[in-house]
Amino acid sequence: xxxxxxxxxxxxxxxxxxxxxxxxxxxxxxxxxxxxxxxx
Amino acid sequence: xxxxxxxxxxxxxxxxxxxxxxxxxxxxxxxxxxxxxxxxxxxxxxxxxxxxxxxxxxxxxxxxxxxxxxxxxxxxxxxxxxxxxxxxxxxxxxxxxxxxxxxxxxxxxxxxxxxxxxxxxxxxxxxxxxxxxxxxxxxxxxxxxxxxxxxxxxxxxxxxxxxxxxxxxxxxxxxxxxxxxxxxxxxxxxxxxxxxxxxxxxxxxxxxxxxxxxxxxxxxxxxxxxxxxxxxxxxxxxxxxxxxxxxxxxxxxxxxxxxxxxxxxxxxxxxxxxxxxxxxxxxxxxxxxxxxxxxxxxxxxxxxxxxxxxxxxxxxxxxxxxxxxxxxxxxxxxxxxxxxxxxxxxxxxxxxxxxxxxxxxxxxxxxxxxxxxxxxxxxxxxxxxxxxxxxxxxxxxxxxxxxxxxxxxxxxxxxxxxxxxxxxxxxxxxxxxxxxxxxxxxxxxxxxxxxxxxxxxxxxxxxxxxxxxxxxxxxxxxxxxxxxxx
Numbered sequence: 326x327x328x329x330x331x332x333x334x335x336x337x338x339x340x341x342x343x344x345x346x347x348x349x350x351x352x353x354x355x356x357x358x359x360x361x362x363x364x365x
Numbered sequence: 366x367x368x369x370x371x372x373x374x375x376x377x378x379x380x381x382x383x384x385x386x387x388x389x390x391x392x393x394x395x396x397x398x399x400x401x402x403x404x405x406x407x408x409x410x411x412x413x414x415x416x417x418x419x420x421x422x423x424x425x426x427x428x429x430x431x432x433x434x435x436x437x438x439x440x441x442x443x444x445x446x447x448x449x450x451x452x453x454x455x456x457x458x459x460x461x462x463x464x465x466x467x468x469x470x471x472x473x474x475x476x477x478x479x480x481x482x483x484x485x486x487x488x489x490x491x492x493x494x495x496x497x498x499x500x501x502x503x504x505x506x507x508x509x510x511x512x513x514x515x516x517x518x519x520x521x522x523x524x525x526x527x528x529x530x531x532x533x534x535x536x537x538x539x540x541x542x543x544x545x546x547x548x549x550x551x552x553x554x555x556x557x558x559x560x561x562x563x564x565x566x567x568x569x570x571x572x573x574x575x576x577x578x579x580x581x582x583x584x585x586x587x588x589x590x591x592x593x594x595x596x597x598x599x600x601x602x603x604x605x606x607x608x609x610x611x612x613x614x615x616x617x618x619x620x621x622x623x624x625x626x627x628x629x630x631x632x633x634x635x636x637x638x639x640x641x642x643x644x645x646x647x648x649x650x651x652x653x654x655x656x657x658x659x660x661x662x663x664x665x666x667x668x669x670x671x672x673x674x675x676x677x678x679x680x681x682x683x684x685x686x687x688x689x690x691x692x693x694x695x696x697x698x699x700x701x702x703x704x705x706x707x708x709x710x711x712x713x714x715x716x717x718x719x720x721x722x723x724x725x726x727x728x729x730x731x732x733x734x735x736x737x738x739x740x741x742x743x744x745x746x747x748x749x750x751x752x753x754x755x756x757x758x759x760x761x762x763x764x765x766x767x768x769x770x771x772x773x774x775x776x777x778x779x780x781x782x783x784x785x786x787x788x789x790x791x792x793x794x795x796x797x798x799x800x801x802x803x804x805x806x807x808x809x810x811x812x813x814x815x816x817x818x819x820x821x822x823x824x825x826x827x828x829x830x831x832x833x834x835x836x837x838x839x840x841x842x843x844x845x846x847x848x849x850x851x
Contacts, residue, residue, distance in 0.1 A: 329572040329573045329575075329576050330573055330576045330577060330580075331435070331576055331587065332587070332588055332589065334588070334589040335435050335436060335438065335587065335588060335589045335591075337439075337442075337589075338438035338439045338441065338442040338589075338643065339438070339442075339643075341439075341442040341445075341446055342441075342442050342445055342446075342640055342643065344446075345442075345445050345446045345450050345636055346636055346637060346640070348446075348450060348636075349450050349453075349454075349632050349633045349635075349636035349637075350633055352454055352629075352632060353629040353630065353632055353633050356629050357629055360626070
């Protein structure tokens with residue numbers, strides 16, 4: 326059983342939210358690194 | 366009551382002041398329609414959130430949470446992942462670059478520049494304009510209903526108060542007034558949703574207690590897909606998430622950001638801001654425990670607000686709902702007015718206007734469209750109420766694939782793009798009307814729960830792919846200009 330007595334399938338919505346925030350951060354960092362790499 | 370009045374007067378006064386300040390910065394149609402492509406990442410990101418989540422999402426999302434329970438959290442998660450973060454990553458940069466390369470200020474203008482198709486421009490402008498007005502009626506209605514419940518004001522006064530303030534700052538200040546007021550509105554909306562969620566979870570005894578109490582009412586309120594079923598849950602999540610990829614009042618934020626490097630910070634801010642999407646569904650589920658006896662699920666959030674917040678909190682929440690509705694309504698007004706004047710009047714009907722006359726016409730058009738929406742919202746005809754349920758489906762079915770393919774596939778055929786619009790919209794409308802047409806056979810249970818948006822976009826996708834392989838690509842000149850290689 327997932328936290329708060331939820332099923333994993335329902336709790337998955339919170340995991341997707343957390344994963345999306347990480348995705349946004351990683352994309353921004355990769356994009357910046359690519360930009361800097363292109364300039365050097 | 367006096368507290369509500371104080372909070373609202375201060376808040377509405379602040380919005381009007383922003384409109385007046387921004388009026389000096391709207392000197393051309395480019396300023397009025399897309400803010401002269403000068404908006405920073407914080408304002409772009411948070412105004413996107415405010416325009417995305419209207420009062421319909423807050424009140425309607427709460428109603429879904431009340432009716433279907435915690436499975437609806439997936440709708441919020443879909444809003445953040447598909448409707449926000451992926452939209453920014455996949456569409457943001459290309460829309461920013463292509464619209465600048467093509468000198469396009471509207472989505473129909475982009476279709477014309479990218480495909481060289483006047484028909485696609487006119488059809489997109491007409492279908493989007495008509496159904497955005499209908500969508501705006503539902504947004505105004507949502508705001509007025511909240512005034513009604515929380516302040517005991519008659520419905521018409523809610524329509525008039527919110528409508529007049531929006532019309533003022535939009536017509537005076539243009540797009541910059543809309544994005545800067547939306548920025549303030551997003552902050553108010555986020556604060557209101559966080560406050561309501563915190564106080565209602567405290568009242569119910571915490572998250573675990575909420576789950577346990579919902580379980581005793583009906584385990585289907587805790588499980589996924591639960592009482593809603595997969596067809597309803599998936600198709601609703603898709604329409605309110607993937608649907609944003611075709612909504613011009615959201616896409617315009619990409620045209621207007623200062624440069625495409627700002628999209629990086631913007632993507633992080635917008636993702637965090639958009640995370641509040643889960644809260645209306647969660648608080649709706651709390652309302653199912655705390656206020657189980659309601660005549661209509663739409664009363665879930667207002668009733669919960671009255672139960673768990675004091676007058677100051679209730680006034681903040683009302684301001685938050687009004688903020689959500691106003692930012693959406695104002696964003697839509699700008700889109701319709703610039704599209705009607707630029708795409709339909711000037712390019713469609715071949716009228717010539719000086720830049721000053723075009724700016725004046727766009728201002729007047731925003732007033733006219735606003736007044737029409739306001740008058741319809743005062744007493745919406747039954748047909749309009751039916752149509753509001755699938756205005757998103759029609760707008761997204763029109764624009765989604767021609768936009769996405771136009772940004773990523775050079776070969777995409779102009780005729781295929783136009784036919785994708787026509788067949789997508791027709792399929793979405795026919796599917797939604799199906800149960801009301803007596804002589805058609807009844808749809809089987811699983812199919813009946815599928816929204817017209819899913820059918821419309823599936824048909825539009827097939828048509829644009831097959832049509833592109835069968836047809837001719839856009840003129841080389843248009844493609845080269847869009848990609849910036851000429």
